Amino acid sequence: MALVRYNPWQELNTHLSHINSLFADTRVPSARFDRDFIKVPAAELQETDDAIHLKLELPGLEAKDLDIQVTQDAVHVFGERKSQTQTENNGTTRSEFYYGKFQRVIPLSAKVQNTNVTADYKDGILNLTLPKSEQEKNKVVKVNLEQPAA
Template identity: 65%
Template sequence: MAILRYNPWAEMTTLQRQIDRVFDDLQVQTFKTPAAELTETEDALHLKLELPGVSAQDVDIEVTESAVKVIAERKLEHKEGTRSEFYYGKFQRVIPFKAKIQNTKVTADYKDGILNLTLPKSEQEKNKVVKVNLEIPAA
């Protein structure tokens, strides 16, 4: 019977590789969803999405009265032998709105990897008045 010497560093190295793999998976997941910024004014919602490395023809935008869905694809362009941490492939983002919008009057601008959408609010939302009743406490 052979005597094997215990090496705790080998187990630590294996554990370190497993932890690195978990964080690598989490990092790839975060790049699949583009970052967004939503600003609301009296007349419209303004949405910005970061889509670096995506050409305008690879972006598809679907707008309803209550949400916007952006589908985009970053196409694979690295060469053989290149190590890359970029995420390539299709991804999408659905952003719901609290206010109803006029989806037929949405305007879009795409420059330097930033998608800007102007989503005008519906007339009902602009003119929405809520009546508040005050209850008078009994004396």
């Protein structure tokens, strides 16, 4: 029987290499995640007294590729990014772009007048101005402060 010196750090090194391999997959897009993970556009929401301003990042899409539906309490965005890459017989194309259909539902913090929405789409950025309903604008909440019994 051979005598083997015990290295207490070996088990820790094994765990660290497993953890590093997990993070390595998330740093660079991987083909195996692209099939299971649907990419959605990034959103920025700003609320003022009169309206909610929604900004969506949709690079590489034309307005005809988008379907936007606004209800009183949510914005639904549907779209499709179509591949325009042509491969030659001898060439190989490697892409990290996502092509295909996507959808995103963004819940709103206040009810809006969905009949008065204004939209602007320029340079891949969609700006929606969603005016709040009159009920939400004039909403006043009374706070009751009870005096402690002395």
